[in-house]
Every structure is written in structure tokens, then in C-alpha cells.
Amino acid sequence: MRVALINAPWYTDEASMWGVRAGSRWPHFQQRPAAGQLPRYIPFPFFLASAAAVLEDAGHSILLCDGVAADLSLEDLIAKLVDFAPDLVFSELSTPSLTWDRTVCAALRKNFPEANLVAGGLLDHVLARTLLDDETIDFWLNGEYEYPLRELAVALPAGGDLTSIAGLMDRSGIDNSPALVSELDDLPAPLYNQLPMHNYSDPVCGLPTPGLQSWLSRGCPFSCSFCVWPQIVYRGHDYRTRSIDVALDEIEMLVQRYGFESFYFDDDTTNIGEARMLELAEKIKKRGLDRLPWGMMARADCMNRTMIDALADAGMYSIKYGVESIATKLIDACGKKTNLPKLIDAIEYSKQRGIKVHLTFTFGLPGETLETIRETTDFAIQIAPETAQFSLCTPFPGTRFFNECLEAGHLAHTDWAHFLGSGEAVVNTPELSTSQLEAGYREALERWSAFRDEQTKDRREKLLDSLRQRIEQGATWSFMGDRVFGAFLFEDNQQISSAYREKDGDIAVIVSAHDEEKIRRQVLAKQSQDVLRLFA
Missing domain, CATH: 3.20.20.70 (Aldolase class I)
Structure with missing residues (x-):
């Protein structure tokens, strides 16, 4: 059987906001740092890649396509699938991406009317059932789907019995308990060779x-x-x-x-x-x-x-x-x-x-x-801490938190596209309205940002002091890193400027918002320079 496993790209109309889904415990959008660049966080799709390996080991022809990590458009994804001509397409879906996922499934149905459309991922039983009932998909697999997907790929072309496949839901009424992999060491290594491995971050x-x-x-x-x-x-x-x-x-x-x-x-x-x-x-x-x-x-x-x-x-x-x-x-x-x-x-x-x-x-x-x-x-x-992340706690259907909010009447709405946890609250409580919760969240972000700015200012002063002391001892220095972020080193300071060398200074001064450790290791591997860093 020809089986395609996909993590479809998920993006806003202008594609400046890029969504992460498969592999993420918190599906959400991120701002691209620049046009054509992926965000710094791209999770690896462990379940999807392991399922692909299980299927390949069973003799099936496999296309594994992570449209998020590969930076594809929906049109790019469909073109790859057309070239492959799948008999079955498996997609990972999630609650926040569900509206977009329906669009993807409609495109799959239009282009591959004879293929079986199967899905799994972060949807609860009720939402998965709606996708089956309106024929968006043909089958849903609850739980860890690696082995059940293999069983389904064997049973479908043979007209075999589906009733015992763990986790399987379909329109005929099959509704089986989720699958778990008890012996993790029995899983084959994920199908790495079909993925853009350097894009995961x-x-x-x-x-x-x-x-x-x-x-x-x-x-x-x-x-x-x-x-x-x-x-x-x-x-x-x-x-x-x-x-x-x-x-x-x-x-x-x-x-x-x-x-x-x-x-x-x-x-x-x-x-x-x-x-x-x-x-x-x-x-x-x-x-x-x-x-x-x-x-x-x-x-x-x-x-x-x-x-x-x-x-x-x-x-x-x-x-x-x-x-x-x-x-x-x-x-x-x-x-x-x-x-x-x-x-x-x-x-x-x-x-x-x-x-x-x-x-x-x-x-x-x-x-x-x-x-x-x-x-x-x-x-x-x-x-x-070195870094921190703040979010709005968001109740996904299928969690105890969601059920508690539903029973208490605390859900502001159920527009899943807004269940992102990053800027928009979806819960009202007796203590806080959604607007109050959002205001508290923004205040926390502003306070943390102000603290980080002050902390970075102090680190810059300490770096400059250390550099001045070394220059007074006769040392020269070279710069490595982000020139924009490190601009403070080149501002109107005659003592520091006079000791600067474009390369091969006695000291490598490393300043980068994200990559100082990477640069430090590169310096130490190639040169015998001393190193000064902003984020030591």
C-alpha cells in the first residue's frame, strides 16, 4: 500500500504567522523572524515519524512529509502527494488548528477521492466524531497510533476486519479504546531520512x-x-x-x-x-x-x-x-x-x-x-531564569480543565482557532474576566521584558568593564556574533575602538541574542583566543 503521513503546513493568509502542531504539546502560532525563515521552535513529530518507520518495516511504500518543518505551502504539499499517488493519507490534527485542518482535508478529498483519509492527534473523542460524521475523514485513530495504523493499512485493501484495531473510530460505529505502546524499545527508529532534520529546533x-x-x-x-x-x-x-x-x-x-x-x-x-x-x-x-x-x-x-x-x-x-x-x-x-x-x-x-x-x-x-x-x-x-515563557492556560477538549470550565460555565466561547494560549483568554471565572486575565498576562510580559532589558544592560556594562581591563593590559579584540545586538561595543569609546581588530584579536568578544554558545565552541575549536561573552 502507498501510505502518506503528513503534518500539513499551518499558517495565516500572509504566512507571517507559522503554526506548530505535530510534536508540540502546545499547538500555536509563532511569528516568523523574517520572510522565508522558520521560527526558532520547530518540534520533531515523533509519533508521525515512528509510525512511518513501522509501516515501512511492514513493506508499505511511504511518503513522510512534515510541511511545517519543510516550510511548504498547502499547494506544495498537494503537489508532493500528487507525485506520490497515495492509497491512504494519514494526518496529525489538533484542536487549535482544526478549522485549517478541515481545509487541508477538503483539499485531500478533492485531489485524492479514492484514497482513505485517516487522522489522529490532539482531538478529543467528540471532535474526532464530528470529522467522521461530516465525512471530513474516513477513520480516526485515538492514542499512540503507530501499530494501529499499520493494522489498518493491512486490513483495508484486503477487506479485513477492522473491529479489533486499537483506537479506531469510523462512521459504522467502531469506537475502540486508545492504543498505547507498552514496549518502547520495540519501536523502530523514526524515518529520519525523509525529514528536513536540520530544520527541527x-x-x-x-x-x-x-x-x-x-x-x-x-x-x-x-x-x-x-x-x-x-x-x-x-x-x-x-x-x-x-x-x-x-x-x-x-x-x-x-x-x-x-x-x-x-x-x-x-x-x-x-x-x-x-x-x-x-x-x-x-x-x-x-x-x-x-x-x-x-x-x-x-x-x-x-x-x-x-x-x-x-x-x-x-x-x-x-x-x-x-x-x-x-x-x-x-x-x-x-x-x-x-x-x-x-x-x-x-x-x-x-x-x-x-x-x-x-x-x-x-x-x-x-x-x-x-x-x-x-x-x-x-x-x-x-x-x-535565563529565559522564561508565559502563556494563558487554555482548556483543550478532552482535559479535566475543559470539563471543569464547561460545567462551571466559564468558557467564553468554543471557537477553537482562538485556543492558542498566547494573548487571548478563552475562560471567564468569578475572579477574572477574559479581558482582566489578558490584562494581567500583558502586565506580566511587560514586567518580565523590563527586567530582561535591565539585566541585559547590566551584562553589557560588565562585559565592557572586563574588556576595558584587558585592553589596559595590552590586549586587542575581535567581534563575533550579531552586529546589531552587539552595537553597544562600537559606540563612541575610543579606548575600546582603538583595540579592535577585524580578525585575530587576542580576545574573541561574542555577543548574540541566541547563538553565543555555538559561536564560543566554534572559536575554541579553531583558535586559541580568550573569550568574553555577554551571556556567560
Whole structure:
């Protein structure tokens, strides 16, 4: 069978806003940095690429096309599919992209009337059923669809029985429980060779690019009411792990094949279990992978200092911790139940050990007030992570948070195209209207931006002071990085200007909003210069 698996491009009319869907726990739009350039965050579509490998291993002809990462138009995507002539097209869909996804499915139906249209992804049971009932698609696969899609591809051309395929929904009434992959090591390696591997990017706190996204586990044992993948994809809290050796074998192979300069573990919660994290650190060092900077998605109150020491010693460069809120009543009410003293210690000790920390916060959890928003923003500024992300907590259908909002009458509307979590609130509560919540969110962004501006100003002054001291000792300097961002070095300072050399200065001064670590490593690999950095 000829099977196409697609992550369709998702964009606004002018294509200046680019959507991410497959591989993202938070489907949303991002502003392109410039025409023809992709945003810095492009997630790897693990389920889609693993399903493609499962199908190829079963002897099917495969086209795997990530239109988001490949920067395609819808017309480009259709042209690729026309050349391939699929018998079956599988698409990953999501709630915020659903209106656009319907447009894509209509184009698929028009151009491939004989093909079976199958979909899966981040839609709850009710929304998936509407796509079947109006014949937008022919089949929906709930859960982890790698093996069920293979079974469907075998059964359809043979006229076989579909009733036992896990996760399958169709118009005839089949409505099976979601599929889970229990033995993750049995999955073949994703079908990397059909994907634009250097376009995938999650450069946490400046992780050098191109960077590899990998994974060590699926599932999360915690019960956050808003969290999408455990409730919609996994439909439960089974935490399953890959062999660390299998994962590191894959990383070594991909680093060699594609020349990646960093790697990042994009699990739901990577750091479950001290023994496992110590094993990971030991094996990264043993294989020499600590020569590369790397990071992970983690839960801060699952960390301890022993784990942080081991991971830092194994070359960990950056880490994402989800804080969400610092208000105990909010994090208890949503089921996260964070141990705040442990969270604070993990963040502070990670920074002390030289690990760059990215924190995520969300506003709009049940019980949120303008005061709790300000308390959480105060915390973000006080603890001063390297980077931070603020969002509006958005209730996806299929989550406990959505059901609570629906039952309480708190949903402002159900126009899914606005369920993006970035600027527009979709929940009214007794404490805050949508406009008040949006105002609190904007205030938090403005306060964080002002803090970052002041922090950057202080760093510039420290860099200039260090450079002046070295020049007074007779050193010359050269610049590497972003000339616009580093313009302060060239402003009306005779002492500094006179010691500047276009190349081969005694000191390499590196200034870049995103790529200082990448440039530093390039300098150290090729030259014996001393290095000064803005974001040391």
C-alpha cells in the first residue's frame, strides 16, 4: 500500500504567522523572524515519524512529509502527494488548528477521492466524531497510533476486519479504546531520512543548532488538569521508558549522520527516578557525548542535588522546568501539587551548577486572580531564569480543565482557532474576566521584558568593564556574533575602538541574542583566543 503521513503546513493568509502542531504539546502560532525563515521552535513529530518507520518495516511504500518543518505551502504539499499517488493519507490534527485542518482535508478529498483519509492527534473523542460524521475523514485513530495504523493499512485493501484495531473510530460505529505502546524499545527508529532534520529546533537557552530532539520515555505519572498529551493522547498516566542505551545509540548515530551540535530530551517528564538519571549521566560521559551541550524537559520538584550534580558533570547545558504558578492553592487545585521548596532549590541549584534554566508559567488556572499573577511574576523576576515563557492556560477538549470550565460555565466561547494560549483568554471565572486575565498576562510580559532589558544592560556594562581591563593590559579584540545586538561595543569609546581588530584579536568578544554558545565552541575549536561573552 502507498501510505502518506503528513503534518500539513499551518499558517495565516500572509504566512507571517507559522503554526506548530505535530510534536508540540502546545499547538500555536509563532511569528516568523523574517520572510522565508522558520521560527526558532520547530518540534520533531515523533509519533508521525515512528509510525512511518513501522509501516515501512511492514513493506508499505511511504511518503513522510512534515510541511511545517519543510516550510511548504498547502499547494506544495498537494503537489508532493500528487507525485506520490497515495492509497491512504494519514494526518496529525489538533484542536487549535482544526478549522485549517478541515481545509487541508477538503483539499485531500478533492485531489485524492479514492484514497482513505485517516487522522489522529490532539482531538478529543467528540471532535474526532464530528470529522467522521461530516465525512471530513474516513477513520480516526485515538492514542499512540503507530501499530494501529499499520493494522489498518493491512486490513483495508484486503477487506479485513477492522473491529479489533486499537483506537479506531469510523462512521459504522467502531469506537475502540486508545492504543498505547507498552514496549518502547520495540519501536523502530523514526524515518529520519525523509525529514528536513536540520530544520527541527528547540534551542533551550541557546543550545547550539542544529540540535537533535530525542526522547527517553512516554507518559507522565502526574495529574495536571490542563496537560494535553496525558489526557488526550495517552488517556492515562502510565509512565513507560526506553532503554537509555537504545536512546543513546540513536543519538550517536544521528550526531554522526547529521552533524548535530547539541541534543535535547523532549519527554513529558524526563527526570523521573534518581537511579535512572544517574545512569543517564554516567552513560553520556562514558560514550563521550558530554562533549556536546544538551538539555531536557523536567519537573523541578522531582530533582535533587545528587541528580543535578551528576547531570551537570555529564555536560547538561540547559533545562526546562514547568512552574505554572507559585500560588499553592492554584497548583493544588489543578492537580500538579508542586513541592515549592524542592522546586525552588532545584532551580537555584541548577543555576549554581552552571545549567541554564528556562521556566514556563501559565495564567488562568482555577482560582487565578490579578494578585496571584503578580506573585508568580514576582517569583519569575526574583529567581531570574535565563529565559522564561508565559502563556494563558487554555482548556483543550478532552482535559479535566475543559470539563471543569464547561460545567462551571466559564468558557467564553468554543471557537477553537482562538485556543492558542498566547494573548487571548478563552475562560471567564468569578475572579477574572477574559479581558482582566489578558490584562494581567500583558502586565506580566511587560514586567518580565523590563527586567530582561535591565539585566541585559547590566551584562553589557560588565562585559565592557572586563574588556576595558584587558585592553589596559595590552590586549586587542575581535567581534563575533550579531552586529546589531552587539552595537553597544562600537559606540563612541575610543579606548575600546582603538583595540579592535577585524580578525585575530587576542580576545574573541561574542555577543548574540541566541547563538553565543555555538559561536564560543566554534572559536575554541579553531583558535586559541580568550573569550568574553555577554551571556556567560
